[in-house]
Amino acid sequence: MIAVRTVDYHTAGEPFRIVDSAAPGMPPVPGDTVAERCATVIGPGGSGTAPRRGALDDVRRLLVQEPRGHAGMYGGFVVPADDDGAHFGVLFWHKDGYSTACGHGTMALGAWAVDTGRVAAPDDGDAPVRIDVPSGRVTATVHRAGGRTTGVTFRNVPAVVGARKVPVATSFGLAEVDI
Known part of the structure; x- marks a missing residue:
């Protein structure tokens, strides 16, 4: 049994x-980069919504199920x-698995990083929070x-x-389309 501490945010x-x-008792997430860590939790041949196995996925499933979560729960x-x-x-997650990006999650993480002092910010003005995502x-x-x-705005990865x-x-x- 492990204790999992969470902080919940809502964006609109x-x-x-x-x-x-990194909290005590949390399962390790192997990999040298965020993309590698994401691939590790997804598993070989997996997709973002395939069934998962392993201790970290057990935590994800715990956090999305009632009474701690709900069908619309998203997190990281x-x-x-x-x-x-x-x-x-x-590493972004939801009730069905993992994803490579999340706009409202990025805004929540920016606010959390400043609100908790993890990233220094002025009393008046803007503070950039740089986040590696898959x-x-x-x-x-x-x-x-x-x-x-x-408020929080963000610049996504280049397209x-x-x-x-x-x-x-x-x-x-x-029809003609750009890809």
């Missing part, structure tokens, strides 16, 4: 449960960053006024165009 009503994976295991360029990393590095900007967090004007047949006729 969306739940996000934060778990520090805070893990070490890939390098000194980020403040920390995170899909890359994101930056949450925590906006502050009068010593309180007033690239793989192809332009690709013809796709639809029920309405031919």
Whole structure:
């Protein structure tokens, strides 16, 4: 039996449960990067929603089931960053497994990092919080006024165009799309 401490945030009503994976008693998360750690918890040949095995997944399942969670529960295991360029990393999870990104979770983590003092922030102004996620590095900007967090915005991982004007047949006729 282990004790799991969580901090719950809500961003516009969306739940996000934060778990520090370095807390005493938490199962280890092997890997040198956040992407490797994510691949480890997903397992060989797994996808983000395939059934999981292992101690960390037992914790995830515990935290999404009643009375501690619910069908819409989302959260993250805070893990070490890939390098000194980020403040920390995170493995996002939900009731069905794991994901490579989460917008409302990124905002919650930014606010949590500043609110708990993990990342220094001015009383008035903005504080960048750099977070390594399985899909890359994101930056949450925590906006502050009068010593309180007033909002959070974030810049996601870069997207690239793989192809332009690709013809796709639809029920309405031919359409051109960028991929």
